[in-house]
Amino acid sequence: MAVTGAVMVIFLLAHMLGNVKIFFGRESFNAYAHGLRTLLEPMAPYRLLLTVLEIVLVVSVVAHMWAAISLARRARKARPVKYVAKKSQAGGYTTHIMRFGGVTIVLFVVWHLLDLTFGVVNPKGFDSTPADRMIAGFDASRWWVTLLYVVAVVMIGLHLRHGIWSAFQTLGLANRARYRALKAVAALVSAALVIGFLAPPLAITFGVIK
Amino acid sequence: MNLTLKVWRQSGPSDAGRMVTYRVEDVSPDMSFLEMLDVLNERLILEGDDPVAFDHDCREGICGMCGMVINGVAHGEQRATTTCQLHMRHFEDGATITIEPWRAAPFPVVKDLVVDRSAFDRVIQAGGFVSVPAGSAPDAHSIPVRKEDADDAFDAATCIGCGACVAACPNGSASLFTAAKITHLSLLPQGQPERLSRAKAMVDQMDAEGFGGCTNTGECTAVCPKGIPLDTIAQMNSDYLKANAK
Amino acid sequence: MNYVEGAPIRDTKAPAGPIEERWEKRKFGAKLVNPANKRKLNVIVVGTGLAGGSAAATLGELGYRVKSFCYQDTPRRAHSIAAQGGINAAKNYRGDGDSIYRLFYDTVKGGDFRARESNVYRLAQVSVNIIDQAVAQGVPFAREYGGLLDTRSFGGAQVSRTFYARGQTGQQLLLGAYQALERQIAAGTVEMFTRHEMLDLIVADGRARGVIVRDMVTGEIERHVADAVVLATGGYGNVFFLSTNAKGCNTTAIWRAHERGAYFANPCYTQIHPTCIPVSGEYQSKLTLMSESLRNDGRVWVPLRKGDGRAPGDIPEDERDYYLERIYPAFGNLVPRDIASRAAKNVCDEGRGVGPGGLGVYLDFRDAIGRLGRDAVEKKYGNLFEMYERITGENPYDVPMRIYPAVHYTMGGLWVDYDLQSTIPGLFVIGEANFSDHGANRLGASALMQGLADGYFVLPTTIGDYLAAGPFGEVDEEAVAAAEIKVRSRIDRLLAVNGTRTPDSFHRELGKLMWEYCGMERTEQSLRKALERIPELREEFWRDVKVSGTAEELNQVLEKAGRVADFFDLAELMCLDALVRTESCGGHFRAESQDADGEALRDDETFAHVSAWEYSPEGEPVLHKEPLEYEYVKMTQRSYK
Known part of the structure; x- marks a missing residue:
C-alpha cells in the first residue's frame, strides 16, 4: 500500500501543479497538456512516456486496491464475531476514511476520467481542448459537478493525511522523534493538494476564470 | 452504586454465545472492576447459576492475564490501565456496562470472557x-x-x-x-x-x-x-x- | 493438634571443607549424564515462574526431555512477574565494599540465623552469574549514561548491589526466562502444558515418578510420568486470603507432595511486607505492594496524638511521629521488612493509625519533593505513584501515601537438601516453594536471586547427579492409578457437598483467622485459638461448601474449592509450627519472646534448627529437627538501632 500510494501521491502533486496552469490562461494549460504527450520527443514517439506513466499509474491503482481489499478481507477473517459495543480510542475516523474514503475516491476517479479525459459526460465532448473541457465542465450552471469535486478532493485530502505518514510507518521510516514532523508533512502535503486541486474549479464556477 | 451489566456468556467454543443482563447492587466506588464481578459471581454461585468465567491472576496490572472489552473499549476507557486496576469510581451510579471478551479469530473463546x-x-x-x-x-x-x-x-x-x-x-x-x-x-x-x-x-x-x-x-x-x-x-x-x- | 518428635536430620548433603569451595566441590562430585542418555530422561517441572521457567529452559538446553506445567494461560504470567524492586548480586560494580562474602553475611544475618550457611554462600556465589545470564538474554536493566549497569541500595543493605529494571525487575527477568523457555519449546525439548493444575504427585517404589494434573479447560484428569519431578510452584501466602500474591497462587502442589512424604519445613515463617496499599473494604480481593524502594526517600509517620482525625497536611511537624527514625536512628526508614511491619502494627494498635479502620501509616514524600524537586521524584517513582493513584484515587504528590503491612512471601516450604532434593527421592523443589535460603526473613531483592539461582544454575547441576542412575523404567501402574483415583474422588466429594457457602467465603474467613491469630504477632493463646478454629471451619467447609458446575468443564469455582481445602490443612500446620517455636525470629514474632525494647528475641539454645514436618495420614505430624551450625557468621542478636 505504501509504495503504490507513494506513486500516486507523486502523480497527484504533478497533476495538481499542471492544473494550476489554468490560471495562466487556456493556452498555457493546453500547452502543458500537449507537452505531456510530447515529452522526450523526438527521442521517443508521441505519447510514449505518458503511456508508460499511465500504465505505472494504473498498475499502482490496481495494486493499491488489491492490497486494500486483501487487508479488509484479512481483517474480516480475523474478527468473525463482531463487538456488540465498540468505541474507538484513537480518533477512530482513520479506518472509515481509508476504507470507505477509498471507495468514494475510486467512484470519483471514474467520473473524473469520463468527464475531463474522455469528455463522455462533458458538455464539450471529446473533440475539444482540455482547457475548454475544464472550463465548460465547472461552469456555474453545473455547480453540482463542482460540489461533487469538492467533496471528492477533500476526501482525498483526508485519505492522504493518514496515508502519507502511514506509508512512512509501513516502510519502517518512522520513529517517535519523527512522528510530529511526519504528521505535519502529511497534513501539509494533503492541504496543498486539496487547495491546489480545488482552486481551478472553484475559480471557474465563481467566474474568476472564464 | 447500582449497575446493570450486559455480559457475554458462552458456555464453550462451540456455543454461539449471547449477551445476558445482570443487576449488581451496592457496589462500592473503591472496588476494582474485577471485585465487582466477584460480587456478582458469589451471588450467581449461591443461586445455582454458572458464574461468569474470566481470566485474572495478579490483580496488580502486570501479569497480563485479565482483559475484557468494557463499553466497547479494551480494558475500559481509563487509559494505561488493565481491567484489574480499573476502579468503579470511574463509572456512574445506575450505569449500564457491556462486557465482552477479546474478539479475534486467533483468540478463540474458551468460556464467557476467557479466550485462548x-x-x-x-x-x-x-x-x-x-x-x-x-x-x-x-x-x-x-x-x-x-x-x-x-x-x-x-x-x-x-x-x-x-x-x-x-x-x-x-x-x-x-x-x-x-x-x-x-x-x-x-x-x-x-x-x-x-x-x-x-x-x-x-x-x-x-x-x-x-x-x-x-x-x-x-x-x-x-x-x-x-x-x-x-x-x-x-x-x-x-x-x-x-x-x-x- | 499434637505432634511427635522424630529423628533429627543429620545430613543435608552439603560437602565439608572451606565454605567457598563447597559448591565447586559438589559440582565436581555430581555424576554427569552423557548427552545420548539425556534424551531418554524425562523431567516434569511444575510452575513457570523465575525458578520453574529458568529450570525447564535450562534442562531443555541440556538435552533432557522436559514437560512444563502452569495453571495460567501462558508461562509468562507466573507471579514472579510482579516483583518490583530488584535483584541482588555480589558484583561489586560500585567498588563500595561488596563481595560474595558480604552478601552471604548479610543474608545469613538478615535471615536471623535460621538459614544454612552452605546454601546461602552458594546463593551469593551464583548471584553474579545470574546478572550475566540475564543481560545476555537482553533483560533491559537500568543503565547509567556510561552504558554500564546501574544499581541501588535496597531493603536494609548498606551496599549498592541491587540491579533493577525500573519498578518491573521481576517482569523483565521472568520474560527473559519465559523467552528461553519458549525457545526450548520451539526446539522440541520442552513440551508445555498451560491451564493445567497439578493435583497429586505420583510416588512409586520410593521415587517421585510423575504428577496427576487436571486440564482446566476440559476438566480431563491426566497422568504424566517422568524420571524426576521438580516443583516450582511458589509460596503459600494466600493462606491469609489477602496477600500480595496473585489470586491463583496456592499450596496445592507442595501440600499434596507433603502428603506423599515430602517434609514441610518452617511453615510458620511468613514475610509481612511493610509497604502495601491498605485494605479499603470488605470486598477487597487482594493487596498491592508498593516497592520497598519508596522507603529510600519517603518518610514514615503517624500522628503523635491518638485518634487524630485531621488531614495529614493539617498536622504540624511537631505533632507527627516519624517513629522509624525515632526508634531506629541508624537505619531509620530503611530497617528490614519485619521490623518496619511490626512497628507499623504497634502504632496502629496504639490507635494512631490512619485511613479506613485506622489500619495505615503515612509514607510521605513532601520532604523528598522539597529536596529533589518533583521531577526527580517522578523520574524515580513515577510509575509507583501512578499505580497508587489508580487504586486509591489519591495523588501522592499532594497527599502522603497510606501504607500497611501485608503478607508477601513465605520463607517456609518443602524441605530440601543441598541438592534441592526433598525427602522423596526424585522430587526437587526450587524457588519460593522450597524452605529456601532466607532463613526466618528474606531480604529485599533476594527472592528473584534465589529463584533464578535455583533454576538456571543449581538444580540443572544437582538433578543430573540423581538422573545419572536413570532412566528408572516403567512406573508401577498401581501407584499411578491410585493417585488418579484419589484426585477424582476428591473432586467428586467437593461437587457432592452442594452446601450454602462459596469457597471464597470460607477462604476469606480462614484468612482473617490466620491474620488475626498467626499474623504479624503470635502468642500461645492466639495460636491455640487458631488450632481450635481451623478444624471447625474445615469441617464446616466439607459440610457446607457450594461448588457450582461440573468437573468436565472450565470451572473456576471447583479450582478454588480444591485450593481452599488444602489451605485449611496447611494453616493448621503453620499454626502448630508457630506454636512449637516459642522464640521470635525474623518474620515469626512470638509476643512472649521479646526484649525490653519490644524487639524479637531469638532462643538459639533451643531453636537453632530447621523444623521439618513429616505428614502422617492418621496420626500426628512428626517433627524432625535439622540443627543449624554457624561456622562463619557469629550468631548475634540483630540490632538496627
Whole structure:
C-alpha cells in the first residue's frame, strides 16, 4: 500500500501543479497538456512516456486496491464475531476514511476520467481542448459537478493525511522523534493538494476564470 | 452504586454465545472492576447459576492475564490501565456496562470472557528470544549499552502480552505485540546477531496465526495498558523489510 | 493438634571443607549424564515462574526431555512477574565494599540465623552469574549514561548491589526466562502444558515418578510420568486470603507432595511486607505492594496524638511521629521488612493509625519533593505513584501515601537438601516453594536471586547427579492409578457437598483467622485459638461448601474449592509450627519472646534448627529437627538501632 500510494501521491502533486496552469490562461494549460504527450520527443514517439506513466499509474491503482481489499478481507477473517459495543480510542475516523474514503475516491476517479479525459459526460465532448473541457465542465450552471469535486478532493485530502505518514510507518521510516514532523508533512502535503486541486474549479464556477 | 451489566456468556467454543443482563447492587466506588464481578459471581454461585468465567491472576496490572472489552473499549476507557486496576469510581451510579471478551479469530473463546491467547506464545517461539544457553554468558559489563537504547528497549519490553492491542484493532492485528518484542531485542547489542531472522520469523508466524494486517490506525497503542509506542511497529517493519531484501 | 518428635536430620548433603569451595566441590562430585542418555530422561517441572521457567529452559538446553506445567494461560504470567524492586548480586560494580562474602553475611544475618550457611554462600556465589545470564538474554536493566549497569541500595543493605529494571525487575527477568523457555519449546525439548493444575504427585517404589494434573479447560484428569519431578510452584501466602500474591497462587502442589512424604519445613515463617496499599473494604480481593524502594526517600509517620482525625497536611511537624527514625536512628526508614511491619502494627494498635479502620501509616514524600524537586521524584517513582493513584484515587504528590503491612512471601516450604532434593527421592523443589535460603526473613531483592539461582544454575547441576542412575523404567501402574483415583474422588466429594457457602467465603474467613491469630504477632493463646478454629471451619467447609458446575468443564469455582481445602490443612500446620517455636525470629514474632525494647528475641539454645514436618495420614505430624551450625557468621542478636 505504501509504495503504490507513494506513486500516486507523486502523480497527484504533478497533476495538481499542471492544473494550476489554468490560471495562466487556456493556452498555457493546453500547452502543458500537449507537452505531456510530447515529452522526450523526438527521442521517443508521441505519447510514449505518458503511456508508460499511465500504465505505472494504473498498475499502482490496481495494486493499491488489491492490497486494500486483501487487508479488509484479512481483517474480516480475523474478527468473525463482531463487538456488540465498540468505541474507538484513537480518533477512530482513520479506518472509515481509508476504507470507505477509498471507495468514494475510486467512484470519483471514474467520473473524473469520463468527464475531463474522455469528455463522455462533458458538455464539450471529446473533440475539444482540455482547457475548454475544464472550463465548460465547472461552469456555474453545473455547480453540482463542482460540489461533487469538492467533496471528492477533500476526501482525498483526508485519505492522504493518514496515508502519507502511514506509508512512512509501513516502510519502517518512522520513529517517535519523527512522528510530529511526519504528521505535519502529511497534513501539509494533503492541504496543498486539496487547495491546489480545488482552486481551478472553484475559480471557474465563481467566474474568476472564464 | 447500582449497575446493570450486559455480559457475554458462552458456555464453550462451540456455543454461539449471547449477551445476558445482570443487576449488581451496592457496589462500592473503591472496588476494582474485577471485585465487582466477584460480587456478582458469589451471588450467581449461591443461586445455582454458572458464574461468569474470566481470566485474572495478579490483580496488580502486570501479569497480563485479565482483559475484557468494557463499553466497547479494551480494558475500559481509563487509559494505561488493565481491567484489574480499573476502579468503579470511574463509572456512574445506575450505569449500564457491556462486557465482552477479546474478539479475534486467533483468540478463540474458551468460556464467557476467557479466550485462548496461545497464538502469542507461538509468535515468541518463532524467534522472540536471544539464543543464549544458561552458563554461557560473558560478564554483564563486557557489553555497555547506551542508556537511551536501554530505556527505549525497556519501553518496548514492558509489554504484558494481554492482547488488548488485538482486541482493539479494527483489523485484529497483533502488530503491536509482535513489534514490542522485536523492538526490545533490536535495540540491544545482545539482540543483533538474530535481529533480521527474528523479525522475519515472528512476523511470518503472526500472519500464519490469522491475525489481520496493520493499517496504522493507532487503536492498539491507545488501549495498551503499558503504552507500548506505535513506532515499535515501524521498527518491526524496517527489520522485516531488510530481512526480506536479503 | 499434637505432634511427635522424630529423628533429627543429620545430613543435608552439603560437602565439608572451606565454605567457598563447597559448591565447586559438589559440582565436581555430581555424576554427569552423557548427552545420548539425556534424551531418554524425562523431567516434569511444575510452575513457570523465575525458578520453574529458568529450570525447564535450562534442562531443555541440556538435552533432557522436559514437560512444563502452569495453571495460567501462558508461562509468562507466573507471579514472579510482579516483583518490583530488584535483584541482588555480589558484583561489586560500585567498588563500595561488596563481595560474595558480604552478601552471604548479610543474608545469613538478615535471615536471623535460621538459614544454612552452605546454601546461602552458594546463593551469593551464583548471584553474579545470574546478572550475566540475564543481560545476555537482553533483560533491559537500568543503565547509567556510561552504558554500564546501574544499581541501588535496597531493603536494609548498606551496599549498592541491587540491579533493577525500573519498578518491573521481576517482569523483565521472568520474560527473559519465559523467552528461553519458549525457545526450548520451539526446539522440541520442552513440551508445555498451560491451564493445567497439578493435583497429586505420583510416588512409586520410593521415587517421585510423575504428577496427576487436571486440564482446566476440559476438566480431563491426566497422568504424566517422568524420571524426576521438580516443583516450582511458589509460596503459600494466600493462606491469609489477602496477600500480595496473585489470586491463583496456592499450596496445592507442595501440600499434596507433603502428603506423599515430602517434609514441610518452617511453615510458620511468613514475610509481612511493610509497604502495601491498605485494605479499603470488605470486598477487597487482594493487596498491592508498593516497592520497598519508596522507603529510600519517603518518610514514615503517624500522628503523635491518638485518634487524630485531621488531614495529614493539617498536622504540624511537631505533632507527627516519624517513629522509624525515632526508634531506629541508624537505619531509620530503611530497617528490614519485619521490623518496619511490626512497628507499623504497634502504632496502629496504639490507635494512631490512619485511613479506613485506622489500619495505615503515612509514607510521605513532601520532604523528598522539597529536596529533589518533583521531577526527580517522578523520574524515580513515577510509575509507583501512578499505580497508587489508580487504586486509591489519591495523588501522592499532594497527599502522603497510606501504607500497611501485608503478607508477601513465605520463607517456609518443602524441605530440601543441598541438592534441592526433598525427602522423596526424585522430587526437587526450587524457588519460593522450597524452605529456601532466607532463613526466618528474606531480604529485599533476594527472592528473584534465589529463584533464578535455583533454576538456571543449581538444580540443572544437582538433578543430573540423581538422573545419572536413570532412566528408572516403567512406573508401577498401581501407584499411578491410585493417585488418579484419589484426585477424582476428591473432586467428586467437593461437587457432592452442594452446601450454602462459596469457597471464597470460607477462604476469606480462614484468612482473617490466620491474620488475626498467626499474623504479624503470635502468642500461645492466639495460636491455640487458631488450632481450635481451623478444624471447625474445615469441617464446616466439607459440610457446607457450594461448588457450582461440573468437573468436565472450565470451572473456576471447583479450582478454588480444591485450593481452599488444602489451605485449611496447611494453616493448621503453620499454626502448630508457630506454636512449637516459642522464640521470635525474623518474620515469626512470638509476643512472649521479646526484649525490653519490644524487639524479637531469638532462643538459639533451643531453636537453632530447621523444623521439618513429616505428614502422617492418621496420626500426628512428626517433627524432625535439622540443627543449624554457624561456622562463619557469629550468631548475634540483630540490632538496627
